[in-house]
Amino acid sequence: MQRLRATFAGDLGTALFSTLGLLAVGWVVILAIQSPRSLIATMVIGITDGAIYALIALGYTMVYGIIELINFAHGDVFTLGGFIALPLFAAFGIGPGAHYSLVFIPILLLVFVLVMLINGLVNITIERVAYRPLRGAPRLAPLITAIGMAFILEGTMYLWRGPVNLRFPDLISEARYTNSLIDIGVKDVMVVVVAIFLVVMLSLFINRTKLGKAMRATAQDRDAAQLMGIDINRTISATFFIGAALAGAGGLVYALYFNSIRFDLGFSAGLVAFTAAVLGGIGNIEGAALGGLLIGIIRALVDRYISASWSDVIIFAILIIVLVFRPTGLLGMRVPEK
Amino acid sequence: MRTARLGRVAAIAAFAIVAVACGGGGSGGSGSGSKGTISIGVDLPESGAAASSGLPTLDGVKFAVQKAGGSIDGWTLTVENRDDAVGGSYNADKGVQNVTDLINNNNVVAMVGPFNSAVGKAEIPIAAPAHLTMISPSNTNPCLTKDLSSCDYHPADLRKGNPNNYFRVVATDDLQGPAMADYAFTTLGIKKIGILDEKTVFGVGIANAFQAQYQKDGGTFKRDSFDPKTTTDWRAILNGFKDFGATAIYVGGTDDQSACKPRGQMNALGIGSWPYLGGDGIETSQCIDDAADSANGVSATTAGADAGQISSAASVITDYKKAFTGANDYGAYTMSAFDAANIEIQAIKQALDAGKDPKKVNDFREAVRVNVSKTSGYAGVLGTTTFDANGDTSAKIISVYAVKKEDAAAVAKGDLTCGKAGGSNASFCFVWVKQFNFGA
Numbered sequence: 001m002q003r004l005r006a007t008f009a010g011d012l013g014t015a016l017f018s019t020l021g022l023l024a025v026g027w028v029v030i031l032a033i034q035s036p037r038s039l040i041a042t043m044v045i046g047i048t049d050g051a052i053y054a055l056i057a058l059g060y061t062m063v064y065g066i067i068e069l070i071n072f073a074h075g076d077v078f079t080l081g082g083f084i085a086l087p088l089f090a091a092f093g094i095g096p097g098a099h100y101s102l103v104f105i106p107i108l109l110l111v112f113v114l115v116m117l118i119n120g121l122v123n124i125t126i127e128r129v130a131y132r133p134l135r136g137a138p139r140l141a142p143l144i145t146a147i148g149m150a151f152i153l154e155g156t157m158y159l160w161r162g163p164v165n166l167r168f169p170d171l172i173s174e175a176r177y178t179n180s181l182i183d184i185g186v187k188d189v190m191v192v193v194v195a196i197f198l199v200v201m202l203s204l205f206i207n208r209t210k211l212g213k214a215m216r217a218t219a220q221d222r223d224a225a226q227l228m229g230i231d232i233n234r235t236i237s238a239t240f241f242i243g244a245a246l247a248g249a250g251g252l253v254y255a256l257y258f259n260s261i262r263f264d265l266g267f268s269a270g271l272v273a274f275t276a277a278v279l280g281g282i283g284n285i286e287g288a289a290l291g292g293l294l295i296g297i298i299r300a301l302v303d304r305y306i307s308a309s310w311s312d313v314i315i316f317a318i319l320i321i322v323l324v325f326r327p328t329g330l331l332g333m334r335v336p337e338k
Numbered sequence: 339m340r341t342a343r344l345g346r347v348a349a350i351a352a353f354a355i356v357a358v359a360c361g362g363g364g365s366g367g368s369g370s371g372s373k374g375t376i377s378i379g380v381d382l383p384e385s386g387a388a389a390s391s392g393l394p395t396l397d398g399v400k401f402a403v404q405k406a407g408g409s410i411d412g413w414t415l416t417v418e419n420r421d422d423a424v425g426g427s428y429n430a431d432k433g434v435q436n437v438t439d440l441i442n443n444n445n446v447v448a449m450v451g452p453f454n455s456a457v458g459k460a461e462i463p464i465a466a467p468a469h470l471t472m473i474s475p476s477n478t479n480p481c482l483t484k485d486l487s488s489c490d491y492h493p494a495d496l497r498k499g500n501p502n503n504y505f506r507v508v509a510t511d512d513l514q515g516p517a518m519a520d521y522a523f524t525t526l527g528i529k530k531i532g533i534l535d536e537k538t539v540f541g542v543g544i545a546n547a548f549q550a551q552y553q554k555d556g557g558t559f560k561r562d563s564f565d566p567k568t569t570t571d572w573r574a575i576l577n578g579f580k581d582f583g584a585t586a587i588y589v590g591g592t593d594d595q596s597a598c599k600p601r602g603q604m605n606a607l608g609i610g611s612w613p614y615l616g617g618d619g620i621e622t623s624q625c626i627d628d629a630a631d632s633a634n635g636v637s638a639t640t641a642g643a644d645a646g647q648i649s650s651a652a653s654v655i656t657d658y659k660k661a662f663t664g665a666n667d668y669g670a671y672t673m674s675a676f677d678a679a680n681i682e683i684q685a686i687k688q689a690l691d692a693g694k695d696p697k698k699v700n701d702f703r704e705a706v707r708v709n710v711s712k713t714s715g716y717a718g719v720l721g722t723t724t725f726d727a728n729g730d731t732s733a734k735i736i737s738v739y740a741v742k743k744e745d746a747a748a749v750a751k752g753d754l755t756c757g758k759a760g761g762s763n764a765s766f767c768f769v770w771v772k773q774f775n776f777g778a
Binding site: 038041042045046049097163164165167174185187254258259260265267268269271272299300301303304305307308309311312 | 537562563564565567568569570571572573574575577578581594599602603606624627628630763
């Protein structure tokens with residue numbers, strides 16, 4: 001009770017914020033009492049979708065954090081991950097109709113690594129060609145080249161595989177664990193495990209390695225970092241590489257999860273992931289992961305218990321409320337200091 | 339539906355031989371040679387990927403002319419056909435150009451076509467002032483003839499103050515939803531359904547029409563809609579339908595948005611065996627592919643009758659296949675085009691009998707138009723046609739197709755819509771199951 005009073009003693013924003021948060025928690029508690037099984041199933045859907053959003057959001061947030069560019073092409077780099085995987089699978093004799101088998105696991109891991117590598121190299125090239133020459137140019141110029149790159153990537157993927165939904169090999173086991181409360185598939189676990197693994201690795205990389213330190217330094221103050229002897233170009237390239245590698249893994253996870261991918265997927269997924277990055281606080285790695293998860297969970301809850309017609313409305317209304325009272329996002333932004 | 343060039347060449351050659359043979363005999367029997375030429379214009383997409391739609395339809399018109407003996411009352415009867423495809427798909431501008439061309443041809447007294455509703459929308463304003471009769475074998479957009487509030491254009495605007503010159507021998511899309519509602523409620527016995535639309539004019543419209551009829555039939559529903567641009571996961575929505583107690587889903591949309599992707603996610607939720615129903619927007623290979631492990635159980639409607647299922651059509655189709663022997667010469671709209679051409683031939687004959695002179699082309703076109711508009715109780719291959727004031731046929735037939743596993747021979751024949759993406763879905767095809775007649 002005391003805490004509640006303290007909450008309301010704050011300014012209007014905090015009060016409104018807390019009220020809405022409490023209402024949301026209350027609603028979820030009611031849902032849990034009504035049917036825990038149904039709520040858990042919905043949360044599983046929300047968390048898996050959210051994990052994929054998070055993997056994309058990380059790339060947006062890293063690039064924005066270091067050069068303040070909204071890399072609109074990032075959503076399409078995500079799709080590219082799935083597209084690159086298809087011929088790689090084909091090279092190992094795995095066609096679109098293939099089904100899960102244990103022997104595929106090593107191939108799968110190898111394809112994961114290759115996709116992340118190729119995707120990273122593609123993104124480095126994009127940065128080199130379309131963004132680096134404009135580093136000193138007015139802000140709008142790289143923004144437009146980013147949009148341009150998005151269309152070029154989409155157009156290339158369209159020319160490559162056409163307008164159809166591409167069927168993806170079904171390489172993850174369909175096995176499910178079910179009891180009276182929980183119903184969870186191997187696929188669900190795979191998505192979450194991959195996402196957690198990559199986010200932890202990223203976090204370790206950024207906080208524990210020399211290059212990670214260079215990235216943080218460049219993000220804080222590029223000029224000072226350069227004066228300290230940090231190779232700015234190399235650092236920025238590394239950022240693009242890692243962002244794209246994560247997005248590529250995300251694209252592959254998405255395609256393995258839903259067994260389908262289309263050339264224009266990046267538009268929708270990218271938009272949602274960018275929203276997630278802003279919601280969590282752009283430039284902030286943990287924020288991007290949190291934002292992705294939140295959006296995934298909110299969407300699943302609204303889809304199931306309210307109406308999918310309202311999903312986008314509610315997600316973006318929440319985004320507006322959060323940003324109005326906390327313009328730097330939930331966990332605060334981390335961008336270059338001026 | 340697919341094209342094989344050799345078959346086409348053979349068919350045209352066969353037709354030419356028959357035409358020459360018939361030309362000698364003549365049906366008028368006047369013996370004094372032809373009085374001149376009367377032509378039926380045709381505008382269809384006839385090249386590239388669209389050829390599989392247009393060419394079998396064109397052959398239906400040719401077959402009608404052939405059946406008439408290539409002449410009417412001493413006048414030589416020919417087909418003037420134009421291709422409205424550009425780069426392999428239909429093109430409204432090319433259609434307008436073709437119709438202008440046909441109007442400037444003084445032998446052309448009426449036309450069959452076009453194939454696509456969007457082309458019809460562009461052509462009617464050109465043909466109406468010339469009083470040139472158009473009978474479409476395949477346009478199903480209701481807006482071309484009906485003044486509906488959901489339409490973004492209206493028949494009166496298309497005609498520009500001229501009397502109606504546009505008719506069709508197929509039913510309209512607005513009957514697809516009700517037909518599927520009756521099929522779901524009565525035939526499949528589904529009492530509770532989830533209705534999903536993808537927030538497009540077509541999708542919401544067809545889902546609304548389904549919903550209204552399903553409710554009238556006594557069914558209960560839960561409605562939801564998704565934005566195909568931002569939705570990649572439908573499982574929470576589908577679980578919502580499960581909570582509601584639905585045992586099937588109707589989707590208002592087209593496969594090029596995302597109408598069949600929810601189907602692909604149903605298996606993981608243990609509801610992959612539910613019937614998944616929709617309009618002609620999902621009667622496609624893409625839909626079967628998107629349905630992944632749950633292709634079986636998808637059903638779709640199309641506006642129009644399946645000639646292969648009408649017993650009275652059997653002998654005509656047999657005759658046709660003797661004259662047009664290519665594997666792909668027979669298409670979904672061949673018999674519609676045959677009926678359309680025959681209605682025009684009947685109207686031309688009536689005009690000649692009434693003493694109209696085909697050389698006075700404007701008067702003659704108007705006479706044909708008036709005669710066609712009065713078509714009543716015409717017994718064609720696909721049923722009895724009476725045109726209403728809008729130009730719509732009384733034979734309002736909607737066909738229902740369901741996805742079933744077919745054997746390799748049936749798939750190889752190529753006249754079924756089957757999965758394409760490889761894997762097991764290539765043997766799943768849409769197969770005719772039932773038809774509804776709203777005209778009866």
